[in-house]
Amino acid sequence: MEICGDFIQYLNNDTSMKILMILDDPYDLARVSAVSTSWRQFVIENGLCKQLSLRICPQLSNVVDIVEFSSKRGAAGSSPSNPRILRELEMDHKVYSFLACGLMSSVTEDCIEVAMSASSTDNYPEESIENTLETSNRIEQRASYWSSKGEMDPAVPETLVYKLSANLCVISEIHIQPFQAYFQFGFPIYSAKAVRFHMGHLKSPFEMERDVLESSSTQRFSDEMFVWTYISPEFPMAQVNDVQKFRLPKPVLCIGGILKIELLGRVQRQEMDGLYYICLSHVQAVGRRLSPVLDVDIIDQTGRCSLKYHPEADYYASTENREPGSSTLQSISSTLVHRSVRSWEHIILNALLTNGVLPDYEDLDDNLIA
Structure with missing residues (x-):
């Protein structure tokens, strides 16, 4: 030595x-x-x-x-x-x-904290996006799911927006389970044709914090309020009553803590009214939030940010x-x-x-x- x-x-x-x-x-x-x-x-x-x-x-x-x-x-x-x-x-x-x-880190968990908004909801609040945070498709003998409004055109998309558990989260895959209407003839499954994921932040984070704290409504956020810094490839969805796992090409650091799920196309027509719907029973964003000693402040709409260190x-x-x-x-x-x-x-x-x-x-x- x-x-x-x-x-x-x-x-x-x-x-x-x-x-x-x-x-x-x-x-x-x-x-x-x-x-x-x-x-x-x-x-x-x-x-x-x-x-x-x-x-x-x-x-x-x-x-x-x-x-x-x-x-x-x-x-x-x-x-x-x-x-x-x-x-x-x-x-x-x-x-x-x-x-x-x-x-x-290899530790993973469900990183979704709050359901923020849906582009449409058929019967609000009974079929609200908030139901997608439940792990079961039945709550107290009642079906638990989110449903879009019906459309004549099966190509009309839908979007769901969620707030993650931290402003700095690493997301590796998204889990989605379509809803099977066990109370309808033939037990139809209302999946989408494909899905795509966006991650980013609000243009005005302080407005988001105030709205989330002061209101339980999940209908007030429009897409124009967000800046998307990551857009995934398009993934095909299967029309099956099972959790479908969509693994991203590589883990994504979501700076700003906002996830949007874009549901592209409809496959199931409801026999009662002849309209096409998309219904989901459960959604998870699998990944990990970074250490609680770290946070972030978004400076502008280009994504520039300041890291905050709380030792x-x-x-x-x-x-x-x-x-x-x-x-x-x-x-x-x-x-x-x-x-x-x-x-x-x-x-x-x-x-x-x-x-x-x-x-x-x-x-x-x-x-x-x-």
Whole structure:
């Protein structure tokens, strides 16, 4: 070990970058930054976590700045006029580490939180879009589904709009179950011919928050109120009474938290009135919301945005429902500090590997950073 050399100190910057840019796992970068002070400095100063995040998700190129919110310092932004360049680089390192780990995570869940609007509803509210959030097609002996209005032309499309559980969600696939009318002759299934998915944000996010909070109506949002930053390929739908899983070509980071499902064409005519309908019993957006320490503010309609970093958010989220005497991920990091962990790299690595909260750089004793 005494004759081992540090290639970062011996090689030029470009060669070292080519070597470390081969790494495509954010946890590997965390381990690299834990090797030594010089390696950590190289990773941070060259923004390797940010570059990895951009390779995983090019949509992050729309991020123009990072704003930190802390009870200790209030709000601090990465303003060009801020002379503390090192602090800015470390902030980028922490935030993009969280982003990269979230983008690579294999944990999935249903990310739909609120049903916002439907282009039409046959019998509102009995056949509302809100019924698609139920996992069963029967609620208290009553059929549970969304139904469009009837149309003479089977080519007329329909759209459903949902608010996701966070402004930053990675969506990998959409699950849709058409409704089978078990109370009609022949048990017809009212699927669409095809489906397409849009993701994006509202043009005026504050208006959306006010409307969602103040009204339970799902009919007030029109398509002109949204900006769609991603549009999927068109997927054919089968006329079967089963959950159909539409996997996206690659996972999509939805910045803004809005999902639109576009139902293209109708296949089933109702015998009673001779009109074509589309009916769905259940919808899921399968993916994951990113760490609660991260949020986003949309700046303009081009999709430019500011990342918001809340280092204490994960701590408060974890303490809301934990039992007395149980430890939190942040307390793990604090324990590491008090045990005289000799470098910041070890704290970054342990926090990332446990999906915990990174402690503030300024809170560490100088002898721990050295």
